[in-house]
Amino acid sequence: MSTATTLVTPAPVKRTNTTAIFIIGFLFFIFGFVTWLNGSLIQFLKLACQLQNDVQGFFVTSAFYMAYFFLAIPASVILKKTGFKKGMALGLLIMAVGCIIFIPAAKERNFGLFLTGLFIQGTGLALLQTASNPYISIIGPIESAAKRISIMGICNKTAGIISPLILSVLLLKNATGLEKQINATTNAAQKEQLLNELAARVINPYIILGVVLAILAFMLLKSPLPEPAAAEDDTTTATIDNNKTSIWQFPHLLLGALCIFLYVGIEVMAGDAIGVYGKAMGMPLDQTKYFTTFTLIAMLVGYIVGVVTIPKIISQQTALRTSAILGIVFATAVFLTHGYVAITFIALLGLANALMWPAIWPLAIDRLGKFTKTGSALLVMGIAGGAVVPVLYATLKNPDGANMPNHTAFFICMLPCYLYILYYSIKGHKIGK
Numbered sequence: 001m002s003t004a005t006t007l008v009t010p011a012p013v014k015r016t017n018t019t020a021i022f023i024i025g026f027l028f029f030i031f032g033f034v035t036w037l038n039g040s041l042i043q044f045l046k047l048a049c050q051l052q053n054d055v056q057g058f059f060v061t062s063a064f065y066m067a068y069f070f071l072a073i074p075a076s077v078i079l080k081k082t083g084f085k086k087g088m089a090l091g092l093l094i095m096a097v098g099c100i101i102f103i104p105a106a107k108e109r110n111f112g113l114f115l116t117g118l119f120i121q122g123t124g125l126a127l128l129q130t131a132s133n134p135y136i137s138i139i140g141p142i143e144s145a146a147k148r149i150s151i152m153g154i155c156n157k158t159a160g161i162i163s164p165l166i167l168s169v170l171l172l173k174n175a176t177g178l179e180k181q182i183n184a185t186t187n188a189a190q191k192e193q194l195l196n197e198l199a200a201r202v203i204n205p206y207i208i209l210g211v212v213l214a215i216l217a218f219m220l221l222k223s224p225l226p227e228p229a230a231a232e233d234d235t236t237t238a239t240i241d242n243n244k245t246s247i248w249q250f251p252h253l254l255l256g257a258l259c260i261f262l263y264v265g266i267e268v269m270a271g272d273a274i275g276v277y278g279k280a281m282g283m284p285l286d287q288t289k290y291f292t293t294f295t296l297i298a299m300l301v302g303y304i305v306g307v308v309t310i311p312k313i314i315s316q317q318t319a320l321r322t323s324a325i326l327g328i329v330f331a332t333a334v335f336l337t338h339g340y341v342a343i344t345f346i347a348l349l350g351l352a353n354a355l356m357w358p359a360i361w362p363l364a365i366d367r368l369g370k371f372t373k374t375g376s377a378l379l380v381m382g383i384a385g386g387a388v389v390p391v392l393y394a395t396l397k398n399p400d401g402a403n404m405p406n407h408t409a410f411f412i413c414m415l416p417c418y419l420y421i422l423y424y425s426i427k428g429h430k431i432g433k
């Protein structure tokens with residue numbers, strides 16, 4: 001039996017868990033709202049900053065997700081000093097700073113400053129994710145952790161459905177007409193004015209977002225969120241059953257970190273790259289700006305299925321295996337189709353991806369004992385896959401580079417990821433246990 005199952009005594013579990021799940025669920029809503037703005041930002045910044053190609057556009061996701069790679073381990077150190085609640089509040093404040101940086105970035109139309117703001121937002125989220133994911137896994141039986149994380153996923157993806165719709169309306173209103181007007185303008189001063197007016201659209205939304213995040217940080221500090229640190233440090237099972245002295249002695253964790261890396265890569269491809277895929281097929285910006293929402297609706301359906309079926313009907317291992325097979329099928333369908341049919345299958349990848357994070361996470365941190373926080377930080381580092389896989393896709397299909405067909409580049413990036421996730425669901429999560 002996993003150490004996680006002995007963390008909380010039976011008497012107060014129900015009240016404590018209900019409070020914790022509600023608060024962490026709200027935080028996951030915030031994660032989703034901020035994270036899934038990136039799909040709209042890629043298309044907005046490509047126009048406002050006059051980026052030359054999609055590779056530059058995907059620097060948006062690179063700057064955001066690379067923060068997880070660099071900050072996950074430091075985040076685990078911070079959490080050991082601050083505890084979960086104070087660490088999460090600090091993460092919200094850091095995110096607020098990242099949002100405020102968008103003000104000078106917009107006024108200068110400085111793409112580098114936008115990327116800096118995104119990196120700082122990712123830094124705050126790295127701290128929040130390093131705390132919240134193991135927290136929601138360890139406050140109950142490890143066998144049902146995927147169900148609890150699925151509930152968090154519903155909160156996350158509900159916000160993700162809403163946020164790109166809001167940002168698209170605010171930033172990309174009449175986007176196709178504006179894009180044509182900017183491209184057709186030959187007068188440099190007039191073009192500069194149009195671009196400055198477009199860039200200024202981002203200021204007010206991010207001021208509001210920054211203020212909201214700061215208020216939430218204060219509210220979290222005052223909340224009754226229970227602190228499970230002492231229970232998590234109960235290492236009896238880990239030291240006796242596993243006799244481990246380092247996280248590097250847990251192969252299932254290391255393989256799980258790679259699994260998270262590839263999973264986040266394909267999640268970002270399905271959610272943020274879907275608009276770029278549509279643009280590459282000649283679809284207008286007024287349509288492609290909403291495509292991310294379609295993927296997130298499919299993910300929401302998947303999470304609801306997870307809440308209903310895990311663990312009563314299917315295990316989290318079975319859910320992961322089924323999801324990987326669906327991903328292989330849908331990715332192949334994208335390769336074999338074109339137009340709106342292909343876009344539909346990319347959106348359906350959201351359904352295939354939904355239960356992967358909820359299943360991979362508890363499988364990877366199972367039996368870590370005192371290494372749970374550090375192991376969780378290693379998994380959070382894997383979120384950097386969202387920085388790498390989309391840029392690889394954009395590079396492969398870049399006309400200035402390999403000039404590979406759009407659908408081929410997409411397939412080459414997606415299929416190996418799903419195959420590895422299938423391997424982890426069948427065998428990888430068992431290695432070393």
